[in-house]
Amino acid sequence: MSYGEADPAARVSGVGGCSAHPAGGPGPARAVVVEYERHGVWVVAAQGSCDLESISRLEEALTTAAWRHPKVVLDASGITFADSSLLNLLILTHRAGALRLAAPRPQLQRLLELTGLDAVLYVRATVEEAAAC
Numbered sequence: 001m002s003y004g005e006a007d008p009a010a011r012v013s014g015v016g017g018c019s020a021h022p023a024g025g026p027g028p029a030r031a032v033v034v035e036y037e038r039h040g041v042w043v044v045a046a047q048g049s050c051d052l053e054s055i056s057r058l059e060e061a062l063t064t065a066a067w068r069h070p071k072v073v074l075d076a077s078g079i080t081f082a083d084s085s086l087l088n089l090l091i092l093t094h095r096a097g098a099l100r101l102a103a104p105r106p107q108l109q110r111l112l113e114l115t116g117l118d119a120v121l122y123v124r125a126t127v128e129e130a131a132a133c
Helices: 056-068 084-096 107-113 127-132
Strands: 011-013 032-039 043-052 071-082 098-102 123-124
Touching: 032 056, 032 127, 043 056, 043 084, 043 127, 056 071, 056 084, 071 084, 071 107, 071 127, 084 098, 084 107, 098 127, 123 127
Parallel strands: 043 071, 071 098, 098 123
Antiparallel strands: 011 032, 032 043
């Protein structure tokens, strides 16, 4: 399952998350962070660009999830851009609980490799694989 296939009963928030730009539209649109349970694991899915100006909603969702659930999966398939703000959030969430990262796009995967975080975090190709490890 990826961001686009999230359960319709999932908790959705568009306030203060990663910024998503509508096709052809100028400026950032409200982002979407979706949270749902899958195979007994809490999944947080984000879409758009995750940088210093747009990370607050995702930070809130991951922090809360790490406190409430023994295992959390970040579905990164919808993240189109990431900078050190997201990397810092991933490290802090990993320290707080069992974080898994699913389906990072090539730009994020490259950042993980360059920083060595791919050796620290559990990175898997799909949400199902991340939930299982």
